[in-house]
Amino acid sequence: LREIAAILEGFERRDPAALARAISLVENQRAGFEQLLARVLAAPGRIETPARRTGLTGPPGAGKSTLTERLIRHFRERGESVGVIAVDPTSPFTGGALLGDRIRMESPEVDSGVFIRSMATRGAHGGLAVTTEEVARLLEAFGFGQVLIETVGVGQTELDVAGAADTTVLVLVPESGDAVQTLKAGVMEIADIYVLNKSDRPGADKLGHEIEIMVSMRRGSRSGAWEPPVVKTVATTGDGIGELTAALERHRTYLEHSGVLQARRRQRVEMLTRAVITRTLKRWVWEAARVDEVLAERLDDVLDGRQSPYELAQAVIEQVKSGALE
């Protein structure tokens, strides 16, 4: 396809417009998106050094966007390029400005070392983990040294998205205190680093202490395991950002020396490959095979109660397996 060739050529020139088009193609799963990914990821020597991937998650209003801005500045000062994916699963009901838009507004100067992309979850419904992973790979392939993945913690999303990061930062605020007591198993456990933002507000010390107790209880006596630190920040003033970036460095060193980084990367590749197999399979059945025709013919049987959807599904699968539908 001509569009894919143009994008690949744009990647060579490090043209952000090509990256933006590639992400749109992947996010909307438009024709050829998997060929593009296969080509981009396979280009020789493309991903010699995978990006360092940091995820930031937490409740709405915890200050994740401001923290992300601080981290971008920090990495830029060190000469590193930063790609940001802001995943916003919240409905219009709960509001919340698009994080990427906000950051762009506040930093009007063009900096080719920073690329920020907001991703709504609507289009990626049911496949958010996969799409996030694929977009992160595009950012890596484009050459960003740091990839930040910011997401609002709602429902399953933060767990899905955390899978795409090497290091997950859970951002809480003193007001989260009571919520922490009832956090579902799984949410607290994804954190490699806890950030207690807006820590100049009342209740910060108490919540910090509670998290530390929770972490030490969970850790038990496993020696050598990573002990998630609790870092207090005030993102608006920059207080504590140095401690946060130091904690990110320490976690990086831990990941590399413990073999955990390699294990996480392997898990990600396996998740991605499994998802691609399932996706390809669905496409094969619903697009290539004549399942739609069979369904249209026999749907009345289900409507009239002569057959259950489960029996019809089984019959269709048998036909798919026998090759009768191709």
Next chain:
Amino acid sequence: LREIAAILEGFERRDPAALARAISLVENQRAGFEQLLARVLAAPGRIETPARRTGLTGPPGAGKSTLTERLIRHFRERGESVGVIAVDPTSPFTGGALLGDRIRMESPEVDSGVFIRSMATRGAHGGLAVTTEEVARLLEAFGFGQVLIETVGVGQTELDVAGAADTTVLVLVPESGDAVQTLKAGVMEIADIYVLNKSDRPGADKLGHEIEIMVSMRRGSRSGAWEPPVVKTVATTGDGIGELTAALERHRTYLEHSGVLQARRRQRVEMLTRAVITRTLKRWVWEAARVDEVLAERLDDVLDGRQSPYELAQAVIEQVKSGALE
């Protein structure tokens, strides 16, 4: 399976414990859940009269639970039995008591004509629409005349869940005013009835008027089409509940006379059958075929960059199609 036989026998006796077990089986997709559904739905004459299904959705704090309680009381006074599914997709971050639990707490007397079930979306991830539909069918098969489906409007969920209802009620409050301006296409459009709850608060008239303008703009000049009414309620006092139940009756009459009810039911059966086909297919590949083995063997190629996940997926699909993996 013995468990399925016991559940079917419990359905005959209208034993709520059997219904609860059936829902758990379906929600967690435990072994045999599709056989159970096929058996329950196929029992002769089982669903002669499908339940009237009403969905309630809206932002957190709009008073959906209190409205649901009011509707339950209304239906019970008319001698109808009511099954309630409360779908709660919100994360622990945003809080929110389990709606079903709350209602149970406030109505401690046992009423065999009411069954309330909370469903977290965690287990049903990616398949919430299907699971909601399947649980609604269980409630129908059990014999409830009214099925209420209550969900918090977050992200995609309210759209998924609305699909399972005949009539969708969108519950807003005066504070939703600004949010309504920016509501995504699709969210406002699912409403057959708008409820403006807490309408004794400032801003109710203004918001009600805005919604009416929006509805009339959307409707255009299609004659005979349903014009979604705006009903003002104060659920805590019961004000406006009579108007709401009257609007539900009017919409029912419209659904039946216009053919829309039949069309919605057909859509639901088609959605369910398609989803069951996809689910069966996935199970076939991931459980029956030897895809796991192939994946384990070749994952290192992907990790080392000798092959992309997309090429590996294609190769696996080819093997599945050729029958080489069975």
